[in-house]
Amino acid sequence: MSEPLLITVAPTGAETAKEDCPQLPTTPEEIAETARACQAAGAAMIHLHVRDGEHRPTLDLGLLREWVAAVRDASDLVVQLSTGGSVHDPLDQRLQVLDAEPDSCSLTMGTTNFGDDVFSNPWPFVCELYQLAQDRGVAPEFELFDLGQVHALTRLLDRYGLPAGGRVHVDLVMGVPGGMNGTTDALVAAVRDLPPQTTSWSATGIGRSTLAVMLASLSKGGHLRVGMEDVLTIARGVPVESNAQLVERAVAVGALAQRTPMTPQEARVLIGATG
Incomplete structure (x- = not known):
């Protein structure tokens, strides 16, 4: 349980409107300040x-390039761009995200019912995006929303081999209406079935499942993703003040498990983003 803890911050997302949550960072200046504060708090x-x-x-x-540059100017954080965008973005535009030259990209392993919407990730798109990441030397983070996607990852790796950096980092996204539950039982089942090539994994608890998933991941030796993309309250009925506040809570809970926050450079090695 003494392994350094990777804390990823997901500060904005695509679902919450700025007018509903003024503290959500939605400009390059705000994202730069968020990156600086979150690195200082313990994110990598x-x-x-x-x-x-x-x-x-x-x-x-x-704008993708502007935001990447803003984060890099303000911090040493590993920059991971979402290739999911919003659930309404066309597949061809999502492939072009890699043109912004991030260190890492999310790669969701299948289509998911996402509340009342559909997050489309057909198999040919998944394969094309993965091969593009291999060619560009971008480290993928494989987002898994259900057990079917866990098994799809095995299929992908068996067909196309390892990422360019040789590391297989996974994020279990739990508690999305339409995906796997944000429970310890679901996490244990998903981790049990991860491909043998997996070198590290983290977990994300959406909404009310945030703390349950955080504690389950730590107890199982995993890493954490937190942020205002995933939850907007710090306690029942208490709004989050900033993303750094959520990172600070993850650091505090990690300390109980005797896990020290990983540095950005350690994170680069962990996920294979060292190119």
């Missing part, structure tokens, strides 16, 4: 969804 990687000048989700390449 940042998972980015980009917003436009009207605070709406976008996959505009110029």
